[in-house]
Amino acid sequence: MRLRFRLLLKSINTGQLVTFSIASLIGAVIVILGIWSYSQVSKVMESQSSVFKGQYLVVTKPVSSANTITSLILKNANPSAFSKKEITQLEELDGVSDIAPFRSSDFDTYGYAEFMGVDLSTKMFLESVPDRFLDISPNDWKADVDDREIPVIVPRTYLDFYNYGFASSNGTPQISEELLSAVTVRLVLNGGGRRRSYSCRVAGFSDRLNSILVPESFLMQASETFGGKGTEPVRLIIETTPNGFTKVSQFITDNGYVIEGGGDTARLATVLKRVLTVVIIVGAIFSALAFILLLITVMLMIERNRTKNAILSSLGYTHKAIAAPYQTLAIGMDILSCLLATVCAFLLKPLVSDVLAQLSPAYIPGENGTILISATVLLIISAALHTLTIYRKSN
Amino acid sequence: MKQITLTGVIPDAMNETVSGSSSELWGRVLALQQGESVLVRAASGHGKTTLCCFLSGLRQDYAGSILFDAQDIRAFKSDDWSAVRCSQLAVMYQDLKLFDELTAVENVQLKAALTPGISTGEITELLARTGLDSKTVSRPVGTLSLGQQQRVAFVRMLIQPAQFRLLDEPVSHLDPGNAAILAQMLAEKCSNDGSAVIVTSTGYDMPYKYDRTILM
Numbered sequence: 001m002r003l004r005f006r007l008l009l010k011s012i013n014t015g016q017l018v019t020f021s022i023a024s025l026i027g028a029v030i031v032i033l034g035i036w037s038y039s040q041v042s043k044v045m046e047s048q049s050s051v052f053k054g055q056y057l058v059v060t061k062p063v064s065s066a067n068t069i070t071s072l073i074l075k076n077a078n079p080s081a082f083s084k085k086e087i088t089q090l091e092e093l094d095g096v097s098d099i100a101p102f103r104s105s106d107f108d109t110y111g112y113a114e115f116m117g118v119d120l121s122t123k124m125f126l127e128s129v130p131d132r133f134l135d136i137s138p139n140d141w142k143a144d145v146d147d148r149e150i151p152v153i154v155p156r157t158y159l160d161f162y163n164y165g166f167a168s169s170n171g172t173p174q175i176s177e178e179l180l181s182a183v184t185v186r187l188v189l190n191g192g193g194r195r196r197s198y199s200c201r202v203a204g205f206s207d208r209l210n211s212i213l214v215p216e217s218f219l220m221q222a223s224e225t226f227g228g229k230g231t232e233p234v235r236l237i238i239e240t241t242p243n244g245f246t247k248v249s250q251f252i253t254d255n256g257y258v259i260e261g262g263g264d265t266a267r268l269a270t271v272l273k274r275v276l277t278v279v280i281i282v283g284a285i286f287s288a289l290a291f292i293l294l295l296i297t298v299m300l301m302i303e304r305n306r307t308k309n310a311i312l313s314s315l316g317y318t319h320k321a322i323a324a325p326y327q328t329l330a331i332g333m334d335i336l337s338c339l340l341a342t343v344c345a346f347l348l349k350p351l352v353s354d355v356l357a358q359l360s361p362a363y364i365p366g367e368n369g370t371i372l373i374s375a376t377v378l379l380i381i382s383a384a385l386h387t388l389t390i391y392r393k394s395n
Numbered sequence: 396m397k398q399i400t401l402t403g404v405i406p407d408a409m410n411e412t413v414s415g416s417s418s419e420l421w422g423r424v425l426a427l428q429q430g431e432s433v434l435v436r437a438a439s440g441h442g443k444t445t446l447c448c449f450l451s452g453l454r455q456d457y458a459g460s461i462l463f464d465a466q467d468i469r470a471f472k473s474d475d476w477s478a479v480r481c482s483q484l485a486v487m488y489q490d491l492k493l494f495d496e497l498t499a500v501e502n503v504q505l506k507a508a509l510t511p512g513i514s515t516g517e518i519t520e521l522l523a524r525t526g527l528d529s530k531t532v533s534r535p536v537g538t539l540s541l542g543q544q545q546r547v548a549f550v551r552m553l554i555q556p557a558q559f560r561l562l563d564e565p566v567s568h569l570d571p572g573n574a575a576i577l578a579q580m581l582a583e584k585c586s587n588d589g590s591a592v593i594v595t596s597t598g599y600d601m602p603y604k605y606d607r608t609i610l611m
Contacts, residue, residue, distance in 0.1 A: 003505050007494055311492045314453060316480030316509050316555075319473055 001324075004312070008325040011304045016297040021337055024290035028341030028378055029348070030283025035374040036345065037352050038276045040367070042246070055240040056133065056208055058260040059090075059252055081232030090236065093251055095244025101233030102211065103128045103219050107191030107226035111200070113183060126152075128216040129209065133237045138203035143214065145196075145221040150187065151203035153213040154180075159205065177205055191226035209237070210260065235260075291382050294333055295389055298326050302394050309394065323394040330386035338379040345371050396463050396483045396558045399427040399450065403459035406445050410458065419609045420446070422459070429558050432585070432592040434600060437611030443595035444489050446611075447563045450593075451486045452476040481509045485557035485590075489564050491548040495537030499527060499547040502536055506551045513554050521550045524580060526573055541568040549577050553584055560585065562594045566601045578603045 061080045082101065091099050105126040112121045131141065136153065143150040163174040185200040206213070214222075223230070240248045252259055302309065309322050349371070405422050419425075420435065421442065427433060437443050448454040449461060452468060461468050463479070471479070480486070493502050500518055507513040522532045525546035536544055545568050552560065560581070566574035578601050585592055594601050 001508070003497065003501055003508070007497065007505075010496065308494065311494065312505075313473075313477075314451065314480065314486070314488070314492055315506050315551075316477050318477040 004317070004321070005325045005328070007308060008305050008322075009301075009329060011301050012329070013297060013300070016293070016300075017333065020290055020294045020297060020333065023286060023293055024333070024337035025340050025344070027283050027286030027288075027290050028337055028375070029344045031280060031287055031378060032341055032345045032371055032374045033348055033352065034276055034280035034283050036349065036370045037356075038273060038280065039370045040352065040356050041272045041276065043367075055245050056135075057238045057240065057245075057248065057252070058209070059236045059238060060234060060258050060260060062256065062258050078232050078234065080234045082234070082236060087233070087236065090238065090251075093248060095240050095247035095251075096238055097241045097244070098132070098239040100130050100133060100237055102235040102237065103216060103223075104231045104234070105189075105219060105227070106223055106229050106231045107189055110188045110190070112186040112188070124212065126214045126219060126222075127211040127235075128214055128219040129237055130216055133209075133239070134213075135206055135208040136204040141203060141215055143218040145218065145225050147198070149199045149201055150214055150218055151201050153204050153206050153209070154202055155210045155212075156205040156207050157210060189222055189226050194226055196226075211235075287378065287382070290337070291385065294330055295386065298330055298386075298390055299393055301329075302326060302390070319394060320391070323391045326390045326394060327387050330390060331383045334379055334382045334386060338375050338382075341378075342371060342375040345375070396479075397429045398462075398464055399559060400462040401425040401427075401459065402462070404449065404461060405458045406442055406449075407456040407458065409442060409445075418611050420611050425609070427559070427591060427593060429591050430589050431606045432603060433594070434603070434605040434608040435593060435595045435611060436598065436600070436608055437595070439597055441611045443597075443611065444563055447486065447488065447561055447595065450561055451480065451484060451488075482556055483558050485552045485555040485560045487548050487552040487560075487562040487565050489567075489595075491544055493536045493544055493548055493551075496535055498534060499532040499536055499539065499543075502547055503551045503554060507554055510554070510556055518550070518554065521553065521580070522547065525550060525576060542570075542573065545569060546573070546577070549580075553580060556588065557590050559591045559593065562592070562601070564595055564597065567597070567599065571602070575602050577601065 061082070063080060066079070087099065087101065090096060109124050109126055110121060111124045112119070114120070134141075134153070138151060138153065141151055159175070159177065159180060166172070167174045181202045183202070185202075187198045187200045189196050189198070238248065249259060312322050313319070346368070401420065402424050403422055404420075409421065418441075435443060435446065445454070449457055452471060455469060463483070494505070497505065499522055500515065503518045503522070504515065507518060519529065519532060523529070527543060527546055531539065531543060532547075536547060539547070545565065549562075549565055552562065562581075566577060569577065581592060581601075581603065584590070592603065592605075594603060594605070
């Protein structure tokens, strides 16, 4: 066997083999690292859904200049509103377990408060969502339009914004949640020829919903009493199924909607996945070219050795035995490039991990199986194709 | 394999020249039996090498049929021919088919690798009997004379187990003394394994005890 190998592999073109090795290495590194990165981004997206317990998404349409102009020209049109068809489409989407629109007040609302001897007043609006979408369960979360007091839920970010932004920069004292809950705010609802004043109680602070919320039943009654025009839903709240986050966020991104808050990472991860798909394809093309280059090198060697192969055949060597040295060379090169590519992938992995860790704090690097599996699959495919093609061509 | 039968074999290239000729081989029925020795004699260009190529499966451009026992060799697949060339038919080609970059010993070893059991010592001994010393057999074959190369090819043919041995002008570059040595070695081998010998010649014959001579 040693003699046969020495005889047939004497005509190796070192330059071509080095070129193949470099091309193959680059291609294999791109493919292996691309597949690993893709799996890691998917992991980030999954971890994203576990970070947001309950997997609630608040969805809106993006505000564009065109929307603004349209709403100015057509007074009754609201381009940011969701149509019934769009809501139904989302409702029927695989991965959505529950959906509801935000209900908005369609009457004038004014808020008055006295705080540390200063009278404050502002025009404001109220919203509500069905109770099942709330992330807190305040006591006595109900009100009637004839009551004197109504509970409200305030976004915790409002308080944070005041404490860490306004108060710090203006030298005013910071206020705690308990203190704010003790402040009496008076709400005046006005519309439909009616006007009524309510004392307002802060029932809790929400991390999920970025709006001033009142009980849904109260807002429905208030709209009948003070409003009447009704409003189209401009914000939707969606609860996804346990594994539906990725699919739903993908659909939302594809349809040009916007996810408030945590959607940014999901969107970025989706874009990353698309970029990685392109990268994997480029790597696969590189690998395919390297594969063809090695095949051509071996084919040329077989052609140069045509007389030798014919003599070996006339001596009684089978085609399998004649093809063996060429196949061994090709498989050896495949193993070498895949091994080097795996080492390179492990060396480059921390760079990708750093990016992903910035994308999601929940991301924990350390999974190596994908690299080893993709390198093995790549090796098996190229070695099998080389073995088969060389056997056929050497006949 | 006990018998080779040629029935109406005519090379495609000789189709017109053979008809009406006095050839005792082309276009006739000819049976070659295991154990016999046959000299096929013809002037240059009458198809001696062509016959060797047909019998060893390197060419199939002929009319008629060639049977190895009852099997038509046209039906042989690549692996069938490998088996025949390893254990049934040993051929010494006129163009020798040696690898110039390998030494004499290595050329024979390459063939011996197909039939395990032949040591390098045996190969060197056989080469020495043909008059090739240890220094000569360690040189690349490409640097040897044609006569020396012919002896290397002869030994390579000789080491193979076979029922038929086909030698195409085996002593064309040898002096009568060396030709006699090769003939003696061949006779010893054939008497041991009972193989048939088919030798071609243009007139300068290998000095062997032939059972019959066929004129092409």
